[in-house]
Amino acid sequence: MQPEALRSLVLIVSIATLSPLISDLAKRWTRVPGVVIEIFLGILIGPHVLGWAHLDEVIEVLAEMGLVLLIFLAGFEIDPDAVKGRPVKLAVGGWVLSLGMGTGVAVVLHSLDVTSGIRFVAIALTTTAVGTLLPILGDAGVLPTTLGRNILASGAMGELGPILAISVALATDSPAKTTAVLLGFGAITLLVGWLATRPAQPRIIRLIARTLHTSGQFGVRFSMLLCVLLVWVAQTFGLDVLLGAFAAGMVARLFLVGHAAEATDDVQHDADHRHEVQVRIEALSFGFFIPVFFVVSGVHFDLAALGHLGALAKVPMFLALFLVVRGLPALLYRRDLDRPNLAALALLQSAALPLVVVITGLGVSTGRMRPDNAAAMVGAGLLSVIAFPLIALAVRGRSQTL
Numbered sequence: 067m068q069p070e071a072l073r074s075l076v077l078i079v080s081i082a083t084l085s086p087l088i089s090d091l092a093k094r095w096t097r098v099p100g101v102v103i104e105i106f107l108g109i110l111i112g113p114h115v116l117g118w119a120h121l122d123e124v125i126e127v128l129a130e131m132g133l134v135l136l137i138f139l140a141g142f143e144i145d146p147d148a149v150k151g152r153p154v155k156l157a158v159g160g161w162v163l164s165l166g167m168g169t170g171v172a173v174v175l176h177s178l179d180v181t182s183g184i185r186f187v188a189i190a191l192t193t194t195a196v197g198t199l200l201p202i203l204g205d206a207g208v209l210p211t212t213l214g215r216n217i218l219a220s221g222a223m224g225e226l227g228p229i230l231a232i233s234v235a236l237a238t239d240s241p242a243k244t245t246a247v248l249l250g251f252g253a254i255t256l257l258v259g260w261l262a263t264r265p266a267q268p269r270i271i272r273l274i275a276r277t278l279h280t281s282g283q284f285g286v287r288f289s290m291l292l293c294v295l296l297v298w299v300a301q302t303f304g305l306d307v308l309l310g311a312f313a314a315g316m317v318a319r320l321f322l323v324g325h326a327a328e329a330t331d332d333v334q335h336d337a338d339h340r341h342e343v344q345v346r347i348e349a350l351s352f353g354f355f356i357p358v359f360f361v362v363s364g365v366h367f368d369l370a371a372l373g374h375l376g377a378l379a380k381v382p383m384f385l386a387l388f389l390v391v392r393g394l395p396a397l398l399y400r401r402d403l404d405r406p407n408l409a410a411l412a413l414l415q416s417a418a419l420p421l422v423v424v425i426t427g428l429g430v431s432t433g434r435m436r437p438d439n440a441a442a443m444v445g446a447g448l449l450s451v452i453a454f455p456l457i458a459l460a461v462r463g464r465s466q467t468l
Contacts, residue, residue, distance in 0.1 A: 067122060067124050068122060070120045071120055071121070071122035071124065071125060073120075074118070074119045074120045074121060074122075074125065075124075075125055075128075077111060077118060077119060078108075078111075078119065078125070078358055078361045078362065078365075079354075079358070081104060081107045081108065081111070081357075081361050082104060082354070082357035082358060082361060084107075085100040085103045085104050085107070085357060086100055088103050089103055096452070096456065097202055097452075097455070097456060098452060099198050099199075099201075099202070099451050099452070100357070101198055101360050101419060101420070101451070102419075102448050102451060102452055104357050104360040104361045104364065105360050105361070105363055105364040105367065105423075105444075105448060106364060106448070107361065107364065108360065108361040108362065108363060108364020108365045108366075108367065109364040109365070109367045109369055110364075111364075111365065112364060112365040112366070112367060112369070113365075114367075114368070114369035114370050115369065119365045121362065121365060125358075125362060126362070128355065128358050128359075128362075129358050129359045129362035129363070130359075131355050131359075132351075132354075132355035132356045132357070132358045132359025132360070132362075133308075133359045133424065134293065134297060134307065134308075134311045135293070135311070135350075135351040135355050135356055136197070136351070136356050136359060136420060137225075137229065137308045137311040137312050137315070138293050138311045138312070138314055138315040138318070138351070139197065139315060139347070139348065139351055139352075139356075140196075140197055140222075140225045140312060140315060141226075141311070141312040141313060141314065141315025141316040141318075141319070142315035142316070142318055142319045142344070142347075143196070143197065143200070143218075143222070143315075144222045144226075144315075144316060144319070152402070153215050153216050153218075153219035153220075154219050154223075156216065156219070156220070156398050156399055156402070157216075157219040157220045157222065157223040158223055159395075159398055160220060160223070160395035160396070160398050160399075160415075161192060161220075161223040161224060161227040161395070162227075163394075163395045163398070164191070164192040164391050164392050164395050165188070165189075165192050165227065165231070167191075167390070167391045167394070167395075168187070168188040168189070168191035168192050168391045169184070169188040171187075171188070171191065171387055171390075171391060172184045172185070172187040172188035172191070175187065180380070181380075181436070181439045182434070182435055182436045182439060183429045183434045183435035183436070183439065185434075186425055186426065186428070186429035186434060186435045187435075187439070187443070189228050189231045189232065189425055190228075190418070190421070190422050190425040190426060190443055191384075191387055191388060191391040191392070191418075192224065192227060192228055192231075192391060192392065193224055193225070193228045193392075193418040193420075193421040193422055193425070194220060194221045194223075194224025194225065194392060194414075194415045194416075194417065194418055195221075195417045195418050195419045195420055195421075195447070195450075195451050196217070196218065196220075196221020196222065196224060196225060197221075197225075197420065198417070198419055198420065198451050199217070199221070199414060199417060199451070199455055202455045202459075203217065203414075203455075206459050208459075208462075211407075212402065212403065212407070213403060213407045213410060213411060213462070216399060216402065216403070216411060217411060217414050217415060220411070220415045221414075221415065224392070224415060224418075225312070225421065226312065228421050228425070229306070229308050229309055229312050229421070230309065232306050232308060232309070232424075232425065232428070233300075233305045233306040233308075233309045250303060254299055274343060278342055278343070278346075283346070285322065285343030285346075286343055286346050286347055286350070288321070289318045289321075289322065289343065289347055290347075292314045292317055292318050292321070293311060293314040293315070293318070295314070296310040296311070296313050296314040296317070297310035297311050297314065298310070300313075308424065318347075322341075322343055322344055360420075360423075363423050363427070366427065367441065367444060368430075368437045368438075368440070368441050369441070371436075371437040371438040371440070371441040371442075372438065372441050372442065372445065374438075376438075377438040377441065377442055378442075380438065380439065380442035380443075380446075381442045381445040381446050381449070382446070383442075383446075384442055384443050384445075384446035384447075385446040385449050385450060387446075388416045388417075388418055388446060388447075388450050389412070389413070389416045389450075389454075391416075392412075392415050392416040392418070393412035393413065393415070393416040394412070395415075396408055396409075396411045396412035396415065399411060406461055406462045406463055407462060409458070409461045409462075410458040410459070410461055410462040411458075413454040413455070413457055413458035413461070414454065414455060414458045416450060416454055417450045417451045417454040417455060418447050418450055418451075419444075419447035419448060419450065419451045422443055422444055422446075422447040423444055423447070426439070426440035426441075426443050426444055427440070
């Protein structure tokens with residue numbers, strides 16, 4: 067690396083290290099997710115403010131790996147046992163409704179020459195930042211409740227649905243061909259998933275346990291193999307690599323978590339170490355690669371695109387559209403939740419940021435989305451993950467419906 071780029075990497079990692087500290091200090095007044103701090107400080111050191119950061123190919127690769135691991139963990143977070151049944155049915159129905167509303171809104175905005183990139187705007191409006199919300203919801207005791215189970219299902223669909231849509235509608239100009247290729251990729255993923263869920267040999271379980279505190283780290287290495295393998299397969303099929311990363315996360319969960327219940331008594335203790343492997347994967351990802359991605363995203367943020375009143379006005383517009391497109395489908399849950407929890411669900415599933423950054427970045431890089439629209443959507447996403455969870459918890463109040 068060139069000395070200038072190495073100094074930039076030190077600065078980026080310093081921001082990633084300070085982010086939890088700043089978030090902890092700020093919680094006296096308000097709960098600010100670390101991702102917001104990382105993007106904001108990335109903007110600060112970027113070319114439009116202080117101009118301290120100078121990115122090179124190595125830093126860009128590290129950031130790309132952070133994006134892959136972010137989506138990998140999004141797939142890993144999906145617990146089929148927690149969201150199966152009615153929660154997942156409502157989540158799918160709600161997201162499909164959001165997609166229809168988002169497409170309609172994007173078409174209208176494009177016809178009025180307010181925005182460009184119909185597909186990018188439509189899909190970005192259907193995302194949910196469930197991974198960003200998990201620490202907040204966990205601290206508030208929401209996750210074990212009916213509201214928690216439904217927001218987990220809705221949030222999972224708010225990540226899986228847009229990723230599928232990216233692969234079908236954004237990564238290519240031939241959606242029909244991509245759909246056929248997607249079916250082939252799905253078949254390969256199912257095959258890998260079936261192999262991963264076959265009864266594990268006691269020797270493999272013990273190997274995971276034995277290498278857990280050594281340099282071997284077999285469980286972590288196997289999970290990373292699944293990640294890069296399915297990312298490579300997705301790219302080979304001409305699909306977006308994010309789809310491969312998401313599928314790999316789901317398969318890795320099946321392998322690491324699913325076998326624990328199948329283990330015999332004499333290997334049960336070793337099987338329990340699978341959770342520790344998950345912790346190490348999260349430490350690797352959230353400890354370095356993912357914050358690098360968000361800081362670099364802040365460096366790339368085109369602050370100058372918001373330099374006129376028209377662009378700034380789009381920030382509250384998109385914030386309202388997130389609430390409309392993702393919030394209104396919460397009415398599907400009116401039989402399952404009381405009014406405070408229903409309002410909280412609408413707000414929580416309207417919070418969006420990580421995939422908004424990804425989708426708008428793809429739109430700008432391909433020339434199919436104007437920089438001012440992308441900057442306004444990311445700005446609205448930043449506000450949504452700060453404001454919507456706080457309002458949701460306040461509206462929910464003391465309601466603890468289980």
